[in-house]
Amino acid sequence: MKKQIQLLSMAIFAFCMNVIAQENAGLTLPTGFKASLYANNIGTARHIAITKSGVVFAKLNNPNKEGNSIVRLEDANNDGVADKMNGWAKYGGTGIYVKGNSLYASSNEAIFKYELNSKDEVVNPLTPQTIVSGLLDRRQHNSKSITFDKGNNIYVNIGAYSNACQVEDRKAGSQGRVPCNILDSAGGIWKFDGTKENQTYKDGKRYATGLRNVVGLDWNNETNQLYVAQHGRDQLNSFYPNLYTDAQNAELPAETFYAINEGDNAGWPYVYYDPSQHKKIVSPEYGGDGMKEGSSEFKDPAVAFPAHMAPMAVLFYTGNQFPAKYKNGAFISFHGSWNRSPLPQEGFFVAFIPFKNGKATGEWEIFANGFAGTENGAKVTNTSKAKARPCGLAQGPDGSIYVSDDTKGSIFKISYSK
Amino acid sequence: MVNFSIKGFIKLAVFISFLGMAQSGNAQNKINGKKIFETRCLVCHQSDGGGVPNMNPPLDGSTNVNGKDIARLVKIIRNGYDERVALDGMYYNNAMTANPDLKEDAIADVLTYIRASWSNKAGAVTISQVKAALLKNKAAKK
8 A cells, every 4th residue: 555655656746747847848947937838840940039029030941841931920828839820931041130120031141121010020021121142151150140239230140161271171181271261251240231231241341250150149238249159160089089089079179158349359260269278279270289379369258168069049138037147147059069979969958158247257057958858868969869959049028038949940938937 | 413413502502601701791891881980970970870950961761871872872982072962851061071091892881881770771882883883983073
């Protein structure tokens, strides 16, 4: 009898845990936070943007099964789950941003502008204005992520079509190009006028350089400054097995988060950031040996994250719903690594970066985890087995935050109540 | 009559032992192939052959890998690959490194291993198939 009660209580406990897990859409969150599965199977959802009325727009990497690559979602009954969905546009891409009554979206080579009506519906889905076109797309690192400053300037990442600017990309023994000519038109952040049509490189300005690939960027309105997160280079052990072991490659280089001022140079491809030495190290393609320190002309990161986790979006939290410590700090989503093999992968979570007096403290913590959907939080060994990979981040009008996933196309809504 | 059956028996015995050799040769090929896979392919294509979404295509279950166009597979391994590839309804963007130093037997071994691993059940690739593929690729270049 006693044993039966024990079994029964265990079963009830397991059932409750399961229900709780489902209630939070399978996510693990700090105390007081709750998550719902706002949308599911919408397509490869990259970045997301939310209007003042709470309408969610998602930019898809490829057209979904309905043939749309921008999706509009609405939660009319306000139960945390979208109940209206439609879409349009044929071009794949990553960037999306709501600015006033305009919606901006990017393909892998251009930025388009749509007009919203008073219901936050797009007025001109088939005839957007082309704001910028002709941006370099050579497939590798081709996401054109976008953000705005407080004015009308648009900042766009143009990723380098290369791992380390070798003469022959990802070829063992191929030296780094001197100087790295890719930096003329990629490997940095470009600034354009968000109100002007038909711009291209000559109309814009290279705002920051030496950034291999930035998928996540956001403007910090408190300090009036751009912040970007870089995807660090890969394959140190594959190409330089005499300098780097598999274990070292799994931890090198750091994924880096920078406070950017106009004209900054973060040093790619010449240096990478070593998080254990706390130094910029000369890349082996440029004569480095894993120890030789790089030039001080290059920028130091505000925060260094573990290697290869792939930061996908940055979101400064300006809402009032979450506890005070989150205000004006930054959320950052990590897609999850692949280049830690043969060691287990890392990432697949959303982290929080605390800010004090307008500056990152250098610390960070995991905020939302469990996207990969592994049993008992086991590590992911093979990247394609992750059920969801965090990508876009956006803040709703009530102060909740939303996280998109570009594998199956889920959107999670995370809220706080005391 | 007796003579014939002895001849036939010898022929049969030779044939069976040849099969046995081919079988053990095949096991050895797979071991060699696995070693090559782990040092050159695993990082991008992952230990389960599942690849990385949007970047590195999967080998497990791939119609190309399990298909009949051996020459294409040999060419990709030897020369690398630098085009956006559409495979089974998905797109992959990363460039693949060339392996100019991999000899014919090594290419045959790694292909044999990949085509028989995870859920793949495609046939072994022989050295002569690789040689023929390299000749074909060379001819195509001219």
